[in-house]
Amino acid sequence: xxxxxxxxxxxxxxxxxxxxxxxxxxxxxxxxxxxxxxxxxxxxxxxxxxxxxxxxxxxxxxxxxxxxxxxxxxxxxxxxxxxxxxxxxxxxxxxxxxxxxxxxxxxxxxxxxxxxxxxxxxxxxxxxxxxxxxxxxxxxxxxxxxxxxxxxxxxxxxxxxxxxxxxxxxxxxxxxxxxxxxxxxxxxxxxxxxxxxxxxxxxxxxxxxxxxxxxxxxxxxxxxxxxxxxxxxxxxxxxxxxxxxxxxxxxxxxxxxxxxxxxxxxxxxxxxxxxxxxxxxxxx
Amino acid sequence: xxxxxxxxxxxxxxxxxxxxxxxxxxxxxxxxxxxxxxxxxxxxxxxxxxxxxxxxxxxxxxxxxxxxxxxxxxxxxxxxxxxxxxxxxxxxxxxxxxxxxxxxxxxxxxxxxxxxxxxxxxxxxxxxxxxxxxxxxxxxxxxxxxxxxxxxxxxxxxxxxxxxxxxxxxxxxxxxxxxxxxxxxxxxxxxxxxxxxxxxxxxxxxxxxxxxxxxxxxxxxxxxxxxxxxxxxxxxxxxxxxxxxxxxxxxxxxxxxxxxxxxxxxxxxxxxxxxxxxxxxxxxxxxxxxxxx
Numbered sequence: 001x002x003x004x005x006x007x008x009x010x011x012x013x014x015x016x017x018x019x020x021x022x023x024x025x026x027x028x029x030x031x032x033x034x035x036x037x038x039x040x041x042x043x044x045x046x047x048x049x050x051x052x053x054x055x056x057x058x059x060x061x062x063x064x065x066x067x068x069x070x071x072x073x074x075x076x077x078x079x080x081x082x083x084x085x086x087x088x089x090x091x092x093x094x095x096x097x098x099x100x101x102x103x104x105x106x107x108x109x110x111x112x113x114x115x116x117x118x119x120x121x122x123x124x125x126x127x128x129x130x131x132x133x134x135x136x137x138x139x140x141x142x143x144x145x146x147x148x149x150x151x152x153x154x155x156x157x158x159x160x161x162x163x164x165x166x167x168x169x170x171x172x173x174x175x176x177x178x179x180x181x182x183x184x185x186x187x188x189x190x191x192x193x194x195x196x197x198x199x200x201x202x203x204x205x206x207x208x209x210x211x212x213x214x215x216x217x218x219x220x221x222x223x224x225x226x227x228x229x230x231x232x233x234x235x236x237x238x239x240x241x242x243x244x245x246x247x248x249x250x251x252x253x254x255x256x257x258x259x260x261x262x263x264x265x266x267x268x269x270x271x272x273x274x275x276x277x278x279x280x281x282x283x284x
Numbered sequence: 285x286x287x288x289x290x291x292x293x294x295x296x297x298x299x300x301x302x303x304x305x306x307x308x309x310x311x312x313x314x315x316x317x318x319x320x321x322x323x324x325x326x327x328x329x330x331x332x333x334x335x336x337x338x339x340x341x342x343x344x345x346x347x348x349x350x351x352x353x354x355x356x357x358x359x360x361x362x363x364x365x366x367x368x369x370x371x372x373x374x375x376x377x378x379x380x381x382x383x384x385x386x387x388x389x390x391x392x393x394x395x396x397x398x399x400x401x402x403x404x405x406x407x408x409x410x411x412x413x414x415x416x417x418x419x420x421x422x423x424x425x426x427x428x429x430x431x432x433x434x435x436x437x438x439x440x441x442x443x444x445x446x447x448x449x450x451x452x453x454x455x456x457x458x459x460x461x462x463x464x465x466x467x468x469x470x471x472x473x474x475x476x477x478x479x480x481x482x483x484x485x486x487x488x489x490x491x492x493x494x495x496x497x498x499x500x501x502x503x504x505x506x507x508x509x510x511x512x513x514x515x516x517x518x519x520x521x522x523x524x525x526x527x528x529x530x531x532x533x534x535x536x537x538x539x540x541x542x543x544x545x546x547x548x549x550x551x552x553x554x555x556x557x558x559x560x561x562x563x564x565x566x567x568x569x570x571x572x573x574x575x576x577x
Contacts, residue, residue, distance in 0.1 A: 099383045165420070167416060167418055167420035168420055168422060168423075169381075170378065170381070170414075170416065170420070171414075171416065171420045171422070171483070171486075172422075172433075172437075173378065173381065173406075173409060174376065174378060174409055174413060174414035174416075174487070175409065175410070175413070175433065175434035175437075175438075175486065175487065175490055176406050176407065176408075176409040176410030176411075176434065176438060176490060177406075177433075177434060177437045177438060178406050178437075181437045182437075185433075185437055186422060186433075189424050190422070190423060190424055192424075
């Protein structure tokens with residue numbers, strides 16, 4: 001082994017390391033870019049009024065997005081009502097009950113659904129809910145987001161339930177505990193943090209959806225007083241303000257984007273806290 | 285609630301009478317039956333006839349027949365893969381958790397066919413408890429909750445009864461003195477040997493008639509193993525114990541009867557003393573003296 005050979009190896013090693021490091025930095029770069037840009041453009045319009053006031057008509061300055069913030073929370077609430085029970089129970093079925101060939105098909109369907117573009121979800125719910133009820137509504141918006149959550153929650157639930165050691169199931173069944181009780185009180189309880197993590201991740205994922213809401217919740221420049229009426233949502237408000245020709249609305253759109261991103265970041269921080277806790281517990 | 289419970293089984297159900305479905309768990313401890321009065325030839329705790337179990341095309345047990353005496357320790361020995369665990373699991377229908385498992389033959393628990401169509405596996409498992417090789421206390425629960433979980437999830441709510449039963453079970457499992465000051469600590473904070481005794485306490489709390497143990501000490505150090513063995517000798521006063529073990533000395537020390545399984549067949553079943561001193565089959569002698577297996 002000559003010195004030149006060593007040097008060539010050292011060079012290759014250094015090259016490889018710098019290429020991978022560059023790529024790793026490129027992963028973080030967009031996040032830093034987006035955050036810094038949003039803060040620079042949006043922080044000026046984020047004030048007390050932004051969180052408490054309704055949008056002002058064109059021409060008047062000021063006003064806020066209180067209705068859109070509340071609207072997003074309401075939509076996520078309805079979405080959870082739809083998505084969490086179906087998703088979690090579907091995941092429980094996949095993991096705990098069925099050993100049939102049906103399972104493979106359900107899994108495959110869930111994976112396909114995960115990849116379905118969100119605008120198609122919007123069209124489906126437009127056909128299923130908006131047209132029959134002859135109107136855009138908060139319900140329709142919540143339902144479309146909930147439907148998008150189902151396959152995500154189902155797969156993560158199944159995965160975390162599979163991580164629960166079989167010994168716990170056997171121990172419970174050997175005590176003469178019925179299977180449904182074993183599943184709820186032993187298996188799901190053991191994996192609860194993982195399930196909640198999956199639910200939060202799916203919420204973070206759908207919180208920023210815009211396209212399906214255009215077909216369903218529509219948006220509203222006022223407070224929503226009836227869930228059968230259209231409702232405002234942050235992504236919708238950002239969209240309609242951003243494509244408007246008014247400078248004041250552009251500022252508001254930046255602020256809305258910043259708030260939405262902070263909301264999603266907050267959910268992800270919650271996920272981190274939960275998962276860190278789980279590792280600590282298993283390390284004990 | 286507790287009143288309703290105590291109207292249930294006070295002692296082990298007599299032969300042939302099915303346990304009423306309305307009684308989820310027995311509220312009172314089984315009274316120690318009069319050992320002197322009961323002749324040794326009474327109804328066996330478990331009578332196994334022509335038991336065969338297949339997993340798919342793989343036949344794991346071949347027409348095994350034996351009778352397990354009440355309030356005695358019966359050891360099942362044999363080399364790995366000989367069907368010991370499957371045999372044990374068939375005794376409380378745990379093998380049914382494997383979907384492709386098929387069983388033929390007959391198993392009677394104090395005279396009652398546990399595979400009769402009207403018998404629910406859940407009820408069988410309340411009467412035939414099980415302790416596993418790997419200790420598996422529920423990680424989300426405290427020590428106290430682990431002991432009472434079988435009662436609580438079977439519908440027993442009376443707090444006083446639960447507390448009584450918890451202390452009684454922990455005492456029977458020789459764990460009470462070590463944990464009485466930290467009953468609400470997480471169960472997984474206990475040492476390996478303590479966890480296994482906690483699992484035994486958990487199984488005892490539902491007052492089973494038979495306790496199946498699948499290599500309960502094989503993952504423990506010698507001291508913890510000795511404690512488990514002492515415990516088994518204590519428990520046989522009140523319970524019928526069937527234990528699978530790889531440890532020949534352990535079988536010799538604690539069991540009254542020993543069954544030697546090889547390749548799914550019962551080679552020999554006799555009093556432990558006889559199996560280890562003058563077995564009637566050459567294969568048994570070769571195995572217990574360590575010449576194969």
